Amino acid sequence: MKITILNGNPQESSFDAYLNEIQDQLEDKGSQVTHILLRELPLKYCTGCWGCWVKTPGKCQADNASQEMDEAVINADFVLWAAPMKMGYPSELLKMAMDKHLPLIHPYMEVDQFEAHHLKRYVRYPRLGLVVEKEASTDDHDLQITTQMFQRTALNFKSGLYFSLTSETPVSELVERIMEQSAKPLALPTTPQPTKGTAVTSVESITLFNGSPRGERGNSAIFLQKLAEGFGGESKMVNLVNINATPEHVQAFREAKAVWLAFPLYTDSMPGVVKHFIEALEPLVGQKGNPPIGFIVQSGFPEGLHSRFVERYLEKLADRLGSAYLGTIVKGNGEGVRIMPENMNKKLFDGLLSLGNGLAQGETLNASTLASIAKPESFPKVLAPVFKLFLKLPIAHSYFDGMLKKNGVYEKRFDRPFVKQE
Ligand SMILES: Cc1cc2nc3c(=O)[nH]c(=O)nc-3n(C[C@H](O)[C@H](O)[C@H](O)COP(=O)(O)O)c2cc1C
Structure with missing residues (x-):
């Protein structure tokens, strides 16, 4: 099995030792592990330019480091997202890296789970797991919120989240979860209701x-x-x-x-x-x-x-x-x-x-x-076939098609620059 660990620990700590131990045990079981220390990768923040969809389809031209990362991600059987919790959510370093996964999916939309999502760019996507190191204030609510957000990201990444654990989990257990190829992803969460804010008076x-x-x-x-x-x-x-x-x-x-x-x-x-x-x-x-x-x-x-x-x-x-x-x-x-x-x-x-x-x-x-x-908060399920039909019409992707054509790369829109798998 090919496994990629995206280590979003911003500073060396015992969390690295935990992840190194995971790597060692996976390698002992015959897996090939690519452990990416994101803090040593000169990643740039995503600027929302859409270049990875409409200029160089499938890769961020502005950032060689993210190309290296994305290649290791899309060609893995399993990707472990790993980071310490910071202010109730995994580190900024992991988040900026995940923003740079965008080229791995396609700009066109499809209906999945009765919702709008993007089309696959690649044939196959890795199974995904999350391991976080708690911060002093981490409670169950933080972990639940984080897990659900990562489940949604996994869905948009054409895969599923197979576990969401903390570094309190014994290494051997986490390794087993990664190796368990017949496991099912965590069941998708139901959408939370809108929150209610409070009022404040006399705001100057x-x-x-x-x-x-x-x-x-x-x-x-x-x-x-x-x-x-x-x-x-x-x-x-x-x-x-x-x-x-x-x-x-x-x-x-x-x-x-x-x-x-x-x-x-x-x-x-x-x-x-x-x-x-x-x-x-x-x-x-x-x-x-x-x-x-x-x-x-x-x-x-x-x-x-x-x-x-x-x-x-x-x-x-x-x-x-x-x-x-x-x-x-x-x-x-x-x-x-x-x-x-x-x-x-x-x-x-x-x-x-x-x-x-x-x-x-x-x-x-x-x-x-x-x-x-x-509005629309969601599309009524009965409208899913209509929505599906709409998404087949050229007008549904005219925004991105227009940019692809202007840049002379329309014919390259389905490119898979990092393909090693088919
Ligand atoms: C890296 C990246 C990731 C995105 N992820 C999502 C997403 O998960 N769901 C979504 O509905 N839109 C997503 N979008 C679309 C943006 O939310 C949308 O284009 C937004 O209007 C951009 O706002 P801005 O012009 O203020 O930056 C993403 C865009 C980028 C560049």
Whole structure:
């Protein structure tokens, strides 16, 4: 068996020794193990440029290190995602690496589990497992939230999550789980219900944290601007993509009267740059006076349901910071927002303006406005055949086809640059 370990431990620790022991035992059983120390790989953050889909289909041209990693991932029988928990979720290092798995799937969509997902690029995908090292504050809820988010990523990665364990598990047991080729993946979780935020009164100003790896050019900034416009009071925007300015970002958080953090869903979770910021907030845990915080999560897939899993994480994050949780605004089909004419976004913008206005009045986010923005939460199962038919029409992938053609690589759209398996 070929096994790839993606070790997202940012600093050498006993967790490395644990993973080395797993490697040794797997090799003793005849497996071929590629153990990638992500901290030694000069990976770059995903910038959301779509180049890996529409310029060099199947690989990120900007990043040789991620090509090396993706090749080891797609040609493995089993991939072990491994990382210490940091602020309730596996490390930023693992998250930035997972963002760079995007080239391994195809931009076109299909219906799976009655939901929108992407097509396979490769014939076969590795089985997946997760092992985390707990941090002092890790509780069962953190582990459940993390497991469910990784299950969703595994589904989008055309595979399944076969276990989610902590490093308290004996090495021999974990090795057995990896070797157990006839095992079934963990049963997919049901989608959590939308969370409920609280109200805060007399908010003088809001600080907007834009978590889009595209910075100001992305969709997330538009969402934040509309919310701020509705709020009407003082506001300022901080672009988290400038990670060299993280100390200033943390300072802006400390000084904020209320915070709104918006980001695109990246592999069913937050982008690596957002996780970087969240980890930088760790010194504020346990301090009094952290600002109230609300979130906007917008995704490429049309249904709101895809973002409900990370929403649970965000609710818990507010709790971890001792911040009042203002709620989460969820929107599918977010990718279209920046390219649509203003009138096509009218319903969304009106909703954001009205939610922003409510904040200025000290109201909680209006539940029916939230539901209307998130619509469709899911597609009714009976519509799945219609949706399937639609996805077969050229118009369904005209966005990516247009870019592929413009770049002269349309004929290469199904390329499998790392294929060793067929
Ligand atoms: C690396 C990467 C991973 C993504 N993962 C998801 C995902 O898991 N689910 C989804 O619906 N959209 C996903 N998207 C699509 C983005 O959420 C969507 O394009 C979003 O509108 C981008 O927002 P921005 O312009 O603010 O960055 C992903 C995009 C990228 C580049």
